[in-house]
Amino acid sequence: MNPALEKTWLLKNALEDSELASVLEAGFRVEIDPAVTSDLTIHDDFDADLWGADLMLCRVDKGRLKLLHGRDVVGEVRAPAKAKFWWDLPDGEVKDLLKKRIGLRAFMPIASLTLIDTPFALRNDDEKIVARGRISQSVVGDDSQYYLSLQELRGYRKEAQKARKLLKPLLDQDIPDFGLKAMLVRQCPETGQREAQKEVQLLPDMPTELAVRTMATGMIDHAVTHVDGIIADTDTVFLHQFRVSVRKLRSLISLLKKALPAQSVESVAPRLSGIAGKTSRLRDLDVFLLDKKHYQDMLPDSHAQGLDELYVQVEKQRQLEKNRLARYLASKQFQNDISDCRSELSETPAYLSPLSRKPIQGVARSLLIKRFRKIESMSAQLHADSDDEQVHDIRKEFKKLRYLIEFFIELLPKKRTARLLKNLKQLQVTLGDFNDYCVQIDFLSGFEDEAQIEMTKALSGLIAVLHIRQIESRRQVEAALARFFTKDMALQIELAFGTKNRGESR
Amino acid sequence: MKVIACYSMKGGVGKTATAVNLAYFAAKAGKRTLLIDLDPQGASSFYFRVKPSSKKWGERFFKAYKTLVKNIKASDFENLDVIPAHLSFRNFDSMLSDLKKRENRLKRLLKGFRKEYDLVILDCPPSISFLSESIFTASDVVLVPVIPTTLSERTFDQLVRFFQENKYPLKKIVPFFSMVQAQKSLHKSTMEAMSTRRKVFLKATVPYSSDIEKMGQHKAPVDLFARSTAANDSYRKLWDEISRKHL
Numbered sequence: 001m002n003p004a005l006e007k008t009w010l011l012k013n014a015l016e017d018s019e020l021a022s023v024l025e026a027g028f029r030v031e032i033d034p035a036v037t038s039d040l041t042i043h044d045d046f047d048a049d050l051w052g053a054d055l056m057l058c059r060v061d062k063g064r065l066k067l068l069h070g071r072d073v074v075g076e077v078r079a080p081a082k083a084k085f086w087w088d089l090p091d092g093e094v095k096d097l098l099k100k101r102i103g104l105r106a107f108m109p110i111a112s113l114t115l116i117d118t119p120f121a122l123r124n125d126d127e128k129i130v131a132r133g134r135i136s137q138s139v140v141g142d143d144s145q146y147y148l149s150l151q152e153l154r155g156y157r158k159e160a161q162k163a164r165k166l167l168k169p170l171l172d173q174d175i176p177d178f179g180l181k182a183m184l185v186r187q188c189p190e191t192g193q194r195e196a197q198k199e200v201q202l203l204p205d206m207p208t209e210l211a212v213r214t215m216a217t218g219m220i221d222h223a224v225t226h227v228d229g230i231i232a233d234t235d236t237v238f239l240h241q242f243r244v245s246v247r248k249l250r251s252l253i254s255l256l257k258k259a260l261p262a263q264s265v266e267s268v269a270p271r272l273s274g275i276a277g278k279t280s281r282l283r284d285l286d287v288f289l290l291d292k293k294h295y296q297d298m299l300p301d302s303h304a305q306g307l308d309e310l311y312v313q314v315e316k317q318r319q320l321e322k323n324r325l326a327r328y329l330a331s332k333q334f335q336n337d338i339s340d341c342r343s344e345l346s347e348t349p350a351y352l353s354p355l356s357r358k359p360i361q362g363v364a365r366s367l368l369i370k371r372f373r374k375i376e377s378m379s380a381q382l383h384a385d386s387d388d389e390q391v392h393d394i395r396k397e398f399k400k401l402r403y404l405i406e407f408f409i410e411l412l413p414k415k416r417t418a419r420l421l422k423n424l425k426q427l428q429v430t431l432g433d434f435n436d437y438c439v440q441i442d443f444l445s446g447f448e449d450e451a452q453i454e455m456t457k458a459l460s461g462l463i464a465v466l467h468i469r470q471i472e473s474r475r476q477v478e479a480a481l482a483r484f485f486t487k488d489m490a491l492q493i494e495l496a497f498g499t500k501n502r503g504e505s506r
Numbered sequence: 507m508k509v510i511a512c513y514s515m516k517g518g519v520g521k522t523a524t525a526v527n528l529a530y531f532a533a534k535a536g537k538r539t540l541l542i543d544l545d546p547q548g549a550s551s552f553y554f555r556v557k558p559s560s561k562k563w564g565e566r567f568f569k570a571y572k573t574l575v576k577n578i579k580a581s582d583f584e585n586l587d588v589i590p591a592h593l594s595f596r597n598f599d600s601m602l603s604d605l606k607k608r609e610n611r612l613k614r615l616l617k618g619f620r621k622e623y624d625l626v627i628l629d630c631p632p633s634i635s636f637l638s639e640s641i642f643t644a645s646d647v648v649l650v651p652v653i654p655t656t657l658s659e660r661t662f663d664q665l666v667r668f669f670q671e672n673k674y675p676l677k678k679i680v681p682f683f684s685m686v687q688a689q690k691s692l693h694k695s696t697m698e699a700m701s702t703r704r705k706v707f708l709k710a711t712v713p714y715s716s717d718i719e720k721m722g723q724h725k726a727p728v729d730l731f732a733r734s735t736a737a738n739d740s741y742r743k744l745w746d747e748i749s750r751k752h753l
Contacts (some may be wrong), residue, residue: 001538001587003621127725128555129582154587155579
């Protein structure tokens with residue numbers, strides 16, 4: 001069934017029902033329905049993921065949320081005022097779509113408007129409805145905008161054209177894709193404009209020190225945008241993103257320390273390390289809480305009570321840890337550390353070392369080749385009886401390699417780099433699994449308490465399962481490395497990042 | 507997409523009222539519905555206040571899907587479109603007589619709507635003709651209103667025989683009692699006898715009602731002007747039973 005064709009215009013002025021009727025009465029019998037007023041609060045996550053996907057999540061009243069895709073209603077669900085995650089909603093399409101789009105992010109109010117819709121119908125001499133329309137008044141604060149929508153019904157094109165002609169003197173500009181989004185763009189232009197990580201424009205010939213400083217300050221700014229969300233405990237992604245930014249920044253400074261004055265590195269590195277260290281515990285607790293289902297599935301039902309006790313403990317610790325971190329992030333010490341790092345990194349380049357002046361593209365390529373060869377050699381020395389520490393070192397080096405690629409991706413050949421990243425990600429999954437099991441065992445060991453027998457039994461069960469998985473994943477590490485370090489991979493790396501530049505064309 | 511033909515060889519048995527009210531309830535239930543008024547008298551188009559274009563497009567009805575699409579009109583109700591009848595539809599039989607594979611013509615034509623609609627309801631003229639053969643082939647359900655009188659019983663038996671002789675699947679025939687006057691003993695006894703003899707009769711029945719007659723006056727389905735009446739309730743129940751058992 002073809003949807004009715006609808007066009008919308010901004011009206012030049014507010015329009016009374018009587019004015020509308022008198023304009024259209026020349027061609028139709030006009031039926032104007034009573035106006036319907038809706039107070040809408042639009043919700044989105046911090047990254048404006050819903051806005052980006054053309055989705056509008058509106059609170060229509062205290063107990064209900066409605067999700068729209070463009071102009072279509074995806075669904076309406078019961079949702080108490082405190083609901084802020086997809087898992088707070090009843091099963092159905094709305095929940096599924098939010099899960100897909102915002103994941104672990106919380107949705108929160110981003111804008112409010114009052115919509116006053118006045119539908120009308122135009123009838124012909126046979127009393128048949130031949131066109132429908134709607135006056136929409138959108139009110140944000142003291143500002144009102146008026147729109148007129150006209151729907152052409154199937155088989156009644158001429159009538160719609162006639163109505164449009166009669167209405168013409170009242171109409172201002174066309175509003176394509178009219179809907180809530182179009183109204184918000186007009187009246188709340190800042191909606192949906194989340195501060196994304198600033199795109200750093202790197203040029204191949206940029207001196208390395210300048211490039212590093214530009215990227216580093218961008219990373220600090222990005223990290224800082226997440227601080228308020230951590231303090232308010234809006235969702236766990238704020239802390240995760242903050243940590244990713246800080247980790248990348250530390251990696252950048254460590255990998256390219258020779259491009260910066262030594263005293264800058266000495267000032268910034270320990271501060272960043274201190275900041276990162278203070279966030280680790282809360283992240284570990286978050287990860288454990290988010291994986292509850294995963295842990296529940298590991299144990300037989302007989303351990304459910306013990307596991308519940310453990311979760312109570314973890315929840316308590318999280319509460320304390322969250323408050324502690326919030327206090328720290330609001331403290332003078334943190335503010336000073338961050339502002340010192342920013343001012344240190346945003347200084348004008350000093351160009352004290354030969355590397356600092358070199359064009360960034362060449363430096364990046366040479367670092368990538370060097371890092372690849374280093375990991376290749378470390379991996380060659382790994383065998384079945386090697387220390388776990390060796391695996392961890394290799395994992396960290398791979399992470400640095402991945403970060404290096406991501407930092408300079410715009411200066412690298414697209415297709416070859418994309419292929420390499422794909423292989424790299426696969427390998428990192430295996431290395432990451434091994435690391436995760438080690439971290440989880442460490443984390444859980446810290447909760448053992450002989451006074452809580454059931455909880456300790458559950459912990460022992462979990463640790464035993466994780467230990468077996470750790471051994472299994474350790475067995476897979478050498479094979480995964482062998483799959484990665486092939487002759488072809490060495491050639492691909494050489495072609496992508498080598499001095500021959502043959503990779504440029506592909 | 508399913509196709510229901512409201513059909514009877516006899517006139518004045520409530521075909522059009524059934525087609526109109528069923529189409530209305532189907533659309534209300536969310537089925538994307540197209541009502542095609544095949545009866546040149548155009549009564550169901552009239553009930554929906556839809557007029558055909560002035561062109562004699564009926565001559566191209568079975569030949570050009572695009573022409574058919576162009577003549578679809580929105581009703582006043584969500585999910586319900588109408589192809590109004592045109593006086594030129596009275597020539598359908600002579601048109602079909604000139605066409606090869608005429609029995610499949612309508613079926614092939616309606617296939618074009620399967621993405622756009624969930625349900626097509628055909629309001630058929632009262633005759634046995636090339637057109638009705640085309641209708642029997644195209645429909646999933648041939649919904650037959652039967653007034654519980656001896657004459658109607660005879661007409662219904664003729665239809666069944668026609669199906670048997672021409673090897674149309676008998677299970678397509680879905681009869682129901684229409685214009686029932688419960689106070690008449692003839693109606694009661696005929697209904698009992700017929701529904702015992704033929705188990706296919708639907709449980710829902712439509713009463714003889716002045717509310718149904720008033721559809722012409724209101725130019726609308728009964729639900730719009732006589733919502734809380736037995737007549738309206740009977741169409742709602744008829745739709746429920748058909749959608750449950752046959753769609």
